[in-house]
Amino acid sequence: MEKNITVILGDGIGPEVTEQSIKILNAIGDQFGHKFKYDYQLMGAIAIDETGNPLPDATIESCLKSDAVLFGAIGHPKYDNDPNAKVRPEQGLLKIRKSLQLFANIRPITTYSALQHLSPLKQERLDGADFVIFRELTGGIYFGEKKINEEKTVASDLCEYSRPEIERIAHLAFQYAQKPERRKKLTLVDKANVLETSRLWRKVVQEIAAQYPDVKVDYMFVDNASMQIIINPKQFDVVLTENMFGDIISDEASVLSGSLGLLPSSSVGTGTALFEPIHGSYPQAAGKDIANPIGSILSAAMMLDYFEMNEEATLVRNAVAWTLAHGFVTQDIDAENNYGTSVIGELIKDFV
Amino acid sequence: MEKNITVILGDGIGPEVTEQSIKILNAIGDQFGHKFKYDYQLMGAIAIDETGNPLPDATIESCLKSDAVLFGAIGHPKYDNDPNAKVRPEQGLLKIRKSLQLFANIRPITTYSALQHLSPLKQERLDGADFVIFRELTGGIYFGEKKINEEKTVASDLCEYSRPEIERIAHLAFQYAQKPERRKKLTLVDKANVLETSRLWRKVVQEIAAQYPDVKVDYMFVDNASMQIIINPKQFDVVLTENMFGDIISDEASVLSGSLGLLPSSSVGTGTALFEPIHGSYPQAAGKDIANPIGSILSAAMMLDYFEMNEEATLVRNAVAWTLAHGFVTQDIDAENNYGTSVIGELIKDFV
Ligand SMILES: CC(C)[C@H](C(=O)O)[C@@H](O)C(=O)O
């Protein structure tokens, strides 16, 4: 098979972790007779520096034409503490989500027994935790109208949701909950006791639930969810939520595994899908060959699954599990005995 | 001294936990020669049942005239899964916050060494964690315009903040960070890389920081904060944030102590202050004499501090610490050896 992949290296550690995934994809290609063709494009702070635009049109065009997007990370501290900055790296990320209509961000939360000592949670809380968060990604307060008056004394952000926006991701999440490997439970996280948008979410999900009678549905307020994720993460199977709540609780949940560096995500929608590690651009580590490439590599594995190359994806995941089990890890996992980003990439490449 | 206290028992376990606090306040009054006068008023599901209104005017009037409000909890499951309910218990809570202009909710997060085995976090993460969250309580998306179109296909909630709303709570938080017992660090939690309101928060806090040169300020995105609270809670001293983020992260943080039942809060503003445990109405436990009264009792202690009865407050806190250290605890703390709500209240009353 031939697949065209737009590669967006981005900022900070984005380039060096993504490079490992490319090596591994090439090895997979050689072995299974696939041809992966890469088109490198800009987004984020680097795109601002080079073109003035956090998401140049050329990047969008490439993405729209390609079979998938492999993305590293974006963000640079020089923009974070400047509330007056007009152009920001994050605008690129928000715009690409909108342009590709990536309405569902899917984040599997898994724990590795070899790494349980790294988790801030006690082992007995973690054992058996395995859930997937479906975060709505193109609506809500992220994309609603933003205002600031001329005197800069009153600001506002509008959170808006329409029925179709809720329906399409809800169907995806219910279908996912029905998969043989899932436990057929869906938890909607909202704040229906306060927000009108949450009440619409709850209503739509209640209606749609009738079409999936084998899936047990429950409803949880976001403040309670933020506790339950730590108190009893095993109770979750598929979690569905809106954009902002998903941002917060999926990052919170990612802590369970012991290292952010390990976790992948996919964002899917009506067009090309995008695959990215959940970690940020981690600028302090950039160029030092210390970043954990596993989040990116497992994102590439999710991309292989998306291409229906399931055997290939499984091979990559097995290779990752093998390195973790044998102590071939980066500094975030073991401060004493560790290997560089590129060595880990090389080992996984050799394994597949 | 004489103090008029409006008591709002509310729903679920609200009445039985608040009753313990009253017993203890009376004992304190006897011992120190204070007269606490109570005016019982309605709010929540019980107020809807009895008057059709989740916050009757009589309750507001009593609160406005009194020196402080001692509140239990509200909420009833019959309202939670009905997205069409017109009247909800929570409306009472939101309205009382607005009516009394309770713009700052203050939640100390402390851990008890006697209870560390209950925390989902590993001991080494918890040791030394001690911070206070300042949550804005009368603005933001909770109180912005809510809309739903006639066809019920599009809903929206507006998040709005003005400079004065941010300034008043920011000053409180900075002053708190300056207290001798604090570590002079303030962390603003926002989402300034996406939200206009967050950028206004960041800007105003940056300006105000100049007036408190001895306080070190840092800025953290809410998604990162939701991780940091679990990964490294010790890094926080005073946390300042807007309403919705505060709801989520303060509940998340409350998990650290091992039991929600222990944690108090105060809400202060331009008028009468309000004191309440952070737990909810926990209807499954209502009337069973199993609820933990400590959250309410420590809220009463915060009220004593607010009355500048610091010796009295310390006595109550010492009494609580004594019961915890000696295994006089409710079922949430020890499933095997435990005591009833009223026994714990009695023991603390006898101690003071
Ligand atoms: C960088 C930021 C805009 C982004 C978000 O909040 O969506 C990030 O936190 C994420 O979760 O992908």
Ligand SMILES: CC(C)[C@H](C(=O)O)[C@@H](O)C(=O)O
């Ligand atoms: C009951 C609800 C409206 C309330 C809130 O979200 O403010 C509660 O969760 C709290 O934190 O006091």
